[in-house]
Amino acid sequence: MASSLHNRMTRASNRVAFVVCILFTVFILALLALVTGYLVKIGFGSLSWDFFTKEPSGDPKFPGGMRHALVGTGVLILLASAVGIPLGMLTGVYLAEYDAKSFIASPVRFICDVLAGVPSIVVGILGYELLVAPFSRYNAWAGSLALAFIMIPIVARTTEEMLRLVPNSYREASIALGATKAWTIIRVVIPAATGSIVTGIMLAIARVAGETAPLLFTALGSRFTPTGWSDLNNPFPSLTAQIFSNSIQPAPETRALAWAGIIVLISLIFVLNLGMRVFTRSRHPG
Amino acid sequence: MRIGADGVLRYTTAASATLILLMLAALIVILARAAMPAVHAFGWGFLAEREWRANELSRPLIGPDGKTVKEDGETVMETIPPKFGAMPVIYGTVVTSGIALAVAVPLSLGAALFLTRISGRRFATPVSFLIEFLAAIPSIAYGIWGLFVMAPFLQEHLEPFCRSMLGNVPGFFWMFHQKVQVGKDTIVMPIAMTGRDMLAGGLILAIMIIPIITALSRDILRSVPRAQIEGTLALGATWWQSCKEMVRFSRSALFGAVMLGLARAAGETMAVTMVIGNVIQINPSPFAPAQTMSSLLATQFGEANNELHRAALVEVALILLVMSLAFNVVARWLVVGGASRTAQAH
Numbered sequence: 001m002a003s004s005l006h007n008r009m010t011r012a013s014n015r016v017a018f019v020v021c022i023l024f025t026v027f028i029l030a031l032l033a034l035v036t037g038y039l040v041k042i043g044f045g046s047l048s049w050d051f052f053t054k055e056p057s058g059d060p061k062f063p064g065g066m067r068h069a070l071v072g073t074g075v076l077i078l079l080a081s082a083v084g085i086p087l088g089m090l091t092g093v094y095l096a097e098y099d100a101k102s103f104i105a106s107p108v109r110f111i112c113d114v115l116a117g118v119p120s121i122v123v124g125i126l127g128y129e130l131l132v133a134p135f136s137r138y139n140a141w142a143g144s145l146a147l148a149f150i151m152i153p154i155v156a157r158t159t160e161e162m163l164r165l166v167p168n169s170y171r172e173a174s175i176a177l178g179a180t181k182a183w184t185i186i187r188v189v190i191p192a193a194t195g196s197i198v199t200g201i202m203l204a205i206a207r208v209a210g211e212t213a214p215l216l217f218t219a220l221g222s223r224f225t226p227t228g229w230s231d232l233n234n235p236f237p238s239l240t241a242q243i244f245s246n247s248i249q250p251a252p253e254t255r256a257l258a259w260a261g262i263i264v265l266i267s268l269i270f271v272l273n274l275g276m277r278v279f280t281r282s283r284h285p286g
Numbered sequence: 287m288r289i290g291a292d293g294v295l296r297y298t299t300a301a302s303a304t305l306i307l308l309m310l311a312a313l314i315v316i317l318a319r320a321a322m323p324a325v326h327a328f329g330w331g332f333l334a335e336r337e338w339r340a341n342e343l344s345r346p347l348i349g350p351d352g353k354t355v356k357e358d359g360e361t362v363m364e365t366i367p368p369k370f371g372a373m374p375v376i377y378g379t380v381v382t383s384g385i386a387l388a389v390a391v392p393l394s395l396g397a398a399l400f401l402t403r404i405s406g407r408r409f410a411t412p413v414s415f416l417i418e419f420l421a422a423i424p425s426i427a428y429g430i431w432g433l434f435v436m437a438p439f440l441q442e443h444l445e446p447f448c449r450s451m452l453g454n455v456p457g458f459f460w461m462f463h464q465k466v467q468v469g470k471d472t473i474v475m476p477i478a479m480t481g482r483d484m485l486a487g488g489l490i491l492a493i494m495i496i497p498i499i500t501a502l503s504r505d506i507l508r509s510v511p512r513a514q515i516e517g518t519l520a521l522g523a524t525w526w527q528s529c530k531e532m533v534r535f536s537r538s539a540l541f542g543a544v545m546l547g548l549a550r551a552a553g554e555t556m557a558v559t560m561v562i563g564n565v566i567q568i569n570p571s572p573f574a575p576a577q578t579m580s581s582l583l584a585t586q587f588g589e590a591n592n593e594l595h596r597a598a599l600v601e602v603a604l605i606l607l608v609m610s611l612a613f614n615v616v617a618r619w620l621v622v623g624g625a626s627r628t629a630q631a632h
């Protein structure tokens with residue numbers, strides 16, 4: 001049977017498209033390898049004990065370390081989580097368990113997703129207007145507020161999704177045995193979903209640990225390791241802000257600290273991501 | 287007692303949920319209030335104004351006769367107040383996001399088709415995980431890679447290559463040359479290619495939005511009913527023709543996924559700030575440095591020291607917020623709407 005030009009073109013374009021899809025996927029993975037490979041190479045080459053133990057010395061040739069920034073990020077995440085996790089979880093519980101008889105559940109769910117897409121620098125400006133401008137001082141409270149603002153929608157939605165995955169038979173069995181709705185939620189449903197909810201929280205923490213923009217005009221940055229409560233009322237160091245500040249300095253020794261910081265940050269996020277996957281898989285074997 | 291506990295939990299969680307609504311309201315209201323001085327000073331013209339100048343200018347006052355005014359033998363100077371306009375940064379955001387979409391959408395769609403129609407399950411899971419890991423890399427890391435790897439590559443290889451290929455082609459003169467004001471004359475100069483320009487910004491954004499669009503498109507394509515795909519194959523379609531039918535079927539949801547990528551690209555700050563060149567100007571060439579709304583905020587907000595400058599910056603933030611909200615709302619409506627329409631009999 002003679003094949004027409006149309007037939008031949010169709011088959012040729014089919015083969016081309018097939019190969020192109022594979023090529024595009026390979027290209028994307030190659031980009032990933034390129035970016036992470038570069039960051040790993042310069043990062044591990046610059047890691048040292050000094051990084052974890054010293055503060056910046058102010059001398060560009062012997063820049064010291066980023067101990068202050070590690071402590072700073074830890075404190076900021078802790079403060080943000082103290083507000084963000086409870087509020088996020090409570091909202092998630094409401095969206096999952098009280099959805100049927102509520103007229104605000106749908107709008108809240110929608111706005112949660114919308115808030116998650118707000119540029120983080122805009123959240124930083126909100127933090128500035130709320131907690132920096134009135135006091136004329138950069139401080140850690142504003143930074144934590146901005147981070148909590150980003151955390152809450154993420155924790156709320158993941159908590160809701162995980163609670164919805166708990167089979168309804170659990171709830172029905174509990175009610176059938178005479179428990180109240182509150183008891184059912186707190187003592188049956190939430191414990192059943194604990195692992196997954198923790199996963200969602202780890203996701204939010206990983207996201208917030210890598211944020212730079214919201215901290216630029218809230219906590220700003222500092223060269224000193226925070227030691228006491230009063231340090232929270234002043235400019236506060238963070239890993240991301242310090243990396244940014246070091247990376248644009250002219251002295252290569254100072255920049256090397258930024259590379260080390262980047263690899264520490266990425267390792268933290270990678271470990272959190274892996275931990276999430278392992279956690280989820282062990283909860284749902286097979 | 288028991289009813290009390292029920293009520294406590296219900297109202298506590300309801301209060302928490304209402305907080306979400308308050309958060310959005312607070313964001314809009316507080317930013318709008320802080321931007322008021324600039325809104326009063328510039329009005330709607332702020333959106334179209336092309337000049338952004340934070341400092342005062344001092345120049346000799348020209349009298350009605352065309353000569354400089356002199357009082358007591360000294361030249362009288364007039365001070366021109368700062369002027370702010372959002373058009374350059376809106377332009378920068380639009381162009382970089384456009385480049386990002388043009389590069390990312392074909393790549394993401396190809397990868398999504400690979401994951402749903404070519405690779406088997408065992409291969410698809412690790413590949414999906416790797417692509418999603420691209421999304422977990424913090425923005426500052428992309429900025430560093432962009433500044434120290436991609437920008438030099440563009441400066442030393444890609445852009446000179448483009449210039450050698452297209453520099454003498456008649457239609458592309460604007461891409462490699464610009465008009466520059468020197469004193470009273472306007473001369474044409476070639477654009478200096480530093481590798482830190484809108485092209486660099488667009489490319490780094492493309493890499494950052496690929497994981498989102500790929501993951502969403504993969505999920506959307508996976509939800510196309512098998513009957514639809516098998517129907518096309520039964521009618522004799524090739525693999526590619528059935529793929530095109532899948533894309534056509536879920537086109538509104540895919541468009542929503544692209545819009546979500548666009549929203550992310552428009553709001554991205556750190557990576558773009560480090561590679562875009564940070565010059566507030568409108569230049570049609572992608573090889574010219576520029577400034578996006580978010581990079582403008584990142585570079586100027588910390589150093590703004592007068593009321594009007596800060597208010598103008600907050601107004602830019604407000605424009606950015608409204609844009610991102612609009613994209614997100616439309617995109618979610620499309621993606622969610624598309625999924626529920628697919629679930630019903632088509």
